[in-house]
Structure formats: C-alpha cells, structure tokens
Amino acid sequence: MEGTTMRAVLISLAFILSMGTALADRPLTQEESERLNAALKQEGCSGGKMEFDDGKFEVDNAVCADGKTYDLDFDGSFRLIKKKSENAQNGSGPAGKTVPKLVLFLVVDGFPQDQLVKYYDLYGDRGFKLLLDKGGWFGNNHYSHATTYTSVGHATLLSCAHPYKHGVVGNDWIDKNTGKRLYSTEDARFKYLDEDTPEHSGTSPFNIKVTTVGDELIYANAKSKVIAIGGKDRSAIGLAGQYGTAYMHSATTGRFITSDYYMKEYPGWWKAFYESMPQNKYFKESWSLLLPEEAYARSVSDDRPWTRKYKELGTRFPHPIVGGAKEPSKAYYDAMMWSPFGDLLMFDFVKAAIEGENLGSNPAGVADILALSWTSHDYVNHLFGPESRQSQDQTARLDRIFAELFDYLDKRIGLENVLITLSADHGFMNIPEYSASRNLDAGRIDPDKMIEATNAALSEKFGEGKYITAWWNPNLYVDYKLITSRKLNKVEVENAAQEFLRDYPGVEAVFTRTQMEQGLMPATKLAKQVILAWHQKISGDIVVMNKPNWYLFAKPSTYASTHGSPWSYDTNVPLAMYGPNWIKPGKYGDSEVVDLGRTIAFLLNVRPPNACEGRVLSEALN
Numbered sequence: 001m002e003g004t005t006m007r008a009v010l011i012s013l014a015f016i017l018s019m020g021t022a023l024a025d026r027p028l029t030q031e032e033s034e035r036l037n038a039a040l041k042q043e044g045c046s047g048g049k050m051e052f053d054d055g056k057f058e059v060d061n062a063v064c065a066d067g068k069t070y071d072l073d074f075d076g077s078f079r080l081i082k083k084k085s086e087n088a089q090n091g092s093g094p095a096g097k098t099v100p101k102l103v104l105f106l107v108v109d110g111f112p113q114d115q116l117v118k119y120y121d122l123y124g125d126r127g128f129k130l131l132l133d134k135g136g137w138f139g140n141n142h143y144s145h146a147t148t149y150t151s152v153g154h155a156t157l158l159s160c161a162h163p164y165k166h167g168v169v170g171n172d173w174i175d176k177n178t179g180k181r182l183y184s185t186e187d188a189r190f191k192y193l194d195e196d197t198p199e200h201s202g203t204s205p206f207n208i209k210v211t212t213v214g215d216e217l218i219y220a221n222a223k224s225k226v227i228a229i230g231g232k233d234r235s236a237i238g239l240a241g242q243y244g245t246a247y248m249h250s251a252t253t254g255r256f257i258t259s260d261y262y263m264k265e266y267p268g269w270w271k272a273f274y275e276s277m278p279q280n281k282y283f284k285e286s287w288s289l290l291l292p293e294e295a296y297a298r299s300v301s302d303d304r305p306w307t308r309k310y311k312e313l314g315t316r317f318p319h320p321i322v323g324g325a326k327e328p329s330k331a332y333y334d335a336m337m338w339s340p341f342g343d344l345l346m347f348d349f350v351k352a353a354i355e356g357e358n359l360g361s362n363p364a365g366v367a368d369i370l371a372l373s374w375t376s377h378d379y380v381n382h383l384f385g386p387e388s389r390q391s392q393d394q395t396a397r398l399d400r401i402f403a404e405l406f407d408y409l410d411k412r413i414g415l416e417n418v419l420i421t422l423s424a425d426h427g428f429m430n431i432p433e434y435s436a437s438r439n440l441d442a443g444r445i446d447p448d449k450m451i452e453a454t455n456a457a458l459s460e461k462f463g464e465g466k467y468i469t470a471w472w473n474p475n476l477y478v479d480y481k482l483i484t485s486r487k488l489n490k491v492e493v494e495n496a497a498q499e500f501l502r503d504y505p506g507v508e509a510v511f512t513r514t515q516m517e518q519g520l521m522p523a524t525k526l527a528k529q530v531i532l533a534w535h536q537k538i539s540g541d542i543v544v545m546n547k548p549n550w551y552l553f554a555k556p557s558t559y560a561s562t563h564g565s566p567w568s569y570d571t572n573v574p575l576a577m578y579g580p581n582w583i584k585p586g587k588y589g590d591s592e593v594v595d596l597g598r599t600i601a602f603l604l605n606v607r608p609p610n611a612c613e614g615r616v617l618s619e620a621l622n
C-alpha cells in the first residue's frame, strides 16, 4: 500500500473511532483546557488528566492545596460539581455503601422549622440551601416530648431516646435525695480545667442515663473521635455523650473550655489557639443589619415595648455587644454570646478543633463525629422573639458561617466524605405581648405565684401547709411526707391540686403522678407527649402544661420570649441531611427528632444507642 493511501485509511479509521466516542469522551480544545485549568486553580488544585465526558469536564488525580489527590468534575460552564478524594472509602462497607469519614452534626439552639424556611430567599447557595436543596429535608419533623428545653433536646438528639428513658427531664429538677435544685449536667466530682467552677456548672454527662451514637461509634472503633462544641455546657455535654469530648463556652473567660471528666490537661492545639486571646477580637464590633433594609419587611421592627434591656445589648440596631465593659472582660464574654458574634467566636474555635484533632482524616480509617450546638440563636430569640428583625438577621449570618464551614471542610477532607445533618434542640414561641397584640389569648404565668395560690387552696381544704414545695419546668413537687404525717390521702391532695390548677390562668392541662404511674392518662396526643417527657424516678409530681402562646418559665419576666411547651412552634424543628453518597435529595414529610440519631447510627453501621426509639429514615437514603 502506498504511503498516501495508508495515511488516508488511518485518518478515516481515526475519524470513525473518534466519532464513535465523541459523546462519551474526547480531549479538550485549547480554550477549554485553559478555562478548566483556571477553574481548577480556583479550587486550589493543579495537574491531573483532563477530559470531556458525558457533558462534563473531568479531571482525574489533581493535587489540591492539602497535598492530597482528588478527582474533580466541572459542568459545561466550568462550575465545580464534584470533588472526590482519591482515598475516599467508596463502596468499602456492607451493601457496597461507604461510611462517612466525618459526621457534621449541626444543632441550632432554639430554631423552629418555620425560621429555617421563612428566610430561604436570603440564603447563599452553599449554607442552609445545601441541606434544603441538595439534601433530604423533613418538613414535618417534631420532638415527641412535651418539655422542649435545651438540656432535654440535646440529650435526645444523639441518643434518639425520649426523656422518660434518658432521664434529662429539664434544664434543672429537684434531686430526690437532697431536696435541692440539680442542674442537668452538674457533677460536683469534676471541675473545669484552668478556671474556677461555679456552683451548678455543667461538668459531666452523669445525669444522662443512656448512650449516644457517638458512644456506640467509639464502642465499635475505639479510635473514632467524637468532639462536641457548644455555647452552653448542657448542649455540648448532651451531644458528647458518655465517651465524647465536650468543649463549652465560658462566660468568665470567653474561651471554649472543658472539665477534668474529659481530660487532665488541654491538648497542645487548644493552648496554642488561646495564646493570642482570640476571644477578644470582636470587642470593638457592634451588631448592625447584614442585608438591605427591605429584606426585613417580613419581620417585626425592633425597639418594641416588650423587648428587654438585657446585658446592655439595647433594644434596637445597632446593638453594642460589649455588655458595658471598658475592656474585654466577663461582661463582654457573656453579652457577646447573645449576638451573632457568639457564632463567629465559636466558628473560630471549631476550625482550630478540626485542625487540631484532624477530624475526618482519622488515620485508623474510621469515622469521626463533630457535633456543634450554635447557641446565639436561642439567646437572640429569648430577647427579641423569633418574629424579630434581630432573629432574621442572626439566621442570615449563621447561613454565611455554615457556607464557610462547608467550604472549609470540602477543601480539607472533601465534602463527599462528610455527612451533614441539621436540627435544633427545640423551637420557640412568639413574645406573648406580641401575640396578644394580634388578638390571641396570650400571657405570662409566674410559677412562684402559682405555687402560692395552689398551697392556699390546698390549705383551705386540708389544713395550713406547704404542700407544693417547688417548681421546675414544668413540674410541681409535692411534699408527700407532710401528707403522710397528717394522715391525708395522697390521691385526694393531688386531685385537689389538679382541680385548682386546671382553672389557673394560662393553664391548658394538669397531670398527676398517680395518673401517670397507674396508666390513668387520657388517650390524647398531649398526654402521650407528657408521658414521654416524664421520668418516674426523676420528675416531679404534678405536670402543668400551659396554653398556646402562654409563657411558662422559672423566670417569668427576665426574657421577652421562651420555649418549653408541647405546642408545635416548640416541637417542629428542622431535620435535614446532606451527603450525596447516602442521602437522596428531596422534601420529605413526617419524622420524629429521634429518627435522626437512629439514621446516623445506621449509616455508620454501629449499634443503635441503648435507649433509642427512632426509626431509620430509609425513604431518604440512597
């Protein structure tokens, strides 16, 4: 065959071959390769083998800023659509399912479901929207228990147990042995490291009677790390479980500290982080609106008559955040947590912890859990209500922080290795005076006055005495010794108290110990919520449920608004999960908060926590 003919055959053969694979795979044009290189550089990566495949640009084995090798995919406009670490444990688990390298368990304190969706249009693409648009989102997720407080919610979240089992029945209750107030996470045997431990400080999980997903993960793989960080001791400790490590904000020094339950000495990264006093860096800041004025039309204006002058934060924008302090000190460390700067402060520490502990890159090849409780949202809602511009602004700012956190993890370990979940410890009520201004039946109950009135009614019937000794949300404690010593009938006294309280202003329903112990509860949802919240050995004796929009809390006027009720504004909280390797994107319906922990344990292939009652949310799983 002549040279020219030979060449013609080869060319047409090459043409046929390239035609055959044109749709599936082709080399890049000069322009495409320049643009792809630029897009790659923006992701902090370079090198690798480039090709066009299935309508997208693929780069295999690029080396990125962390020195690791990745496969990256870009869409037709050179936007990143996938970044996968070469050493991801793809398909390494049962049923060909990979196990997450990191579970990022996000809790926003005091965050009702409606607040997550109400500001949807104000979010960036990579914060809450990553979960709402690209994740599985359960729009009708509820707490099943009636007592929607911080400690109760945090003890429930990762144990997937109800309070009647986990034993954390409130933020505080009365210790049956001492007759004194017991704070949910206090444990006098343990002290904070490197600073004083005030009375009733949270130092250990002793009062949480069950295990968490993190505990079961550590049981399965002793090398797994479980780190919980929160603005409140009770939130960090609840999420850390028995074997994880809790870091909680100290209002005394502005640092995220721990106790000698968890360790004897701070790790090197912690000491290095606090050497430069990073907690002082926001001192000169003040809190003003993030978005243009028009964006806040959906919220109620600030400086309303019923918002509180609290910690010198003021009632309108811009809010000073220093607590009246002249220099960084306790007043500032405390006050700033009641503003979005509390979230920024925690974010700084979170990054230090991820780096210091190398979370998500466990050398043993096992999963880690990072559980974060963002406290400032709850505080802002207590002062200004969930209907306020302040609460809207704080939420929009938290969205920016989440976007940064997700990007940070993506660059460090690849987001495809991370299972991200979002929930809350409870929702929130509107400020009762605001509800009243909208013609709803709303008001405030003062527990001390309620005890006084109940004792007066009981005294009239059974003789002078202090039959009700104390109140801790939402339980009244009965002096059964007094009843016995006077040879009174216990059930008659309980019933008389119940009858009196039923007519008390703002009270919806009242249940007694005898009713609950003997199965004499009505067949209502409310009664079931109370039963799940009530621990026979730990709880009080008469449970008082407030009417909707009525404020019932130990401090009747300290805060503008609160939570703690069985009503849906308090029980309906977010449940969203993101992680394309495990979660099928979509909007889903009914779930209970306890389902989240059960689902995570399932994805991690570990035992369900020992008192878990959730179900696996299999409809949202790949």
Ligand SMILES: [Zn+2]
Residues within 6 Å of the ligand: 110, 150, 378, 379, 382, 563
């Ligand atoms: Zn709260």
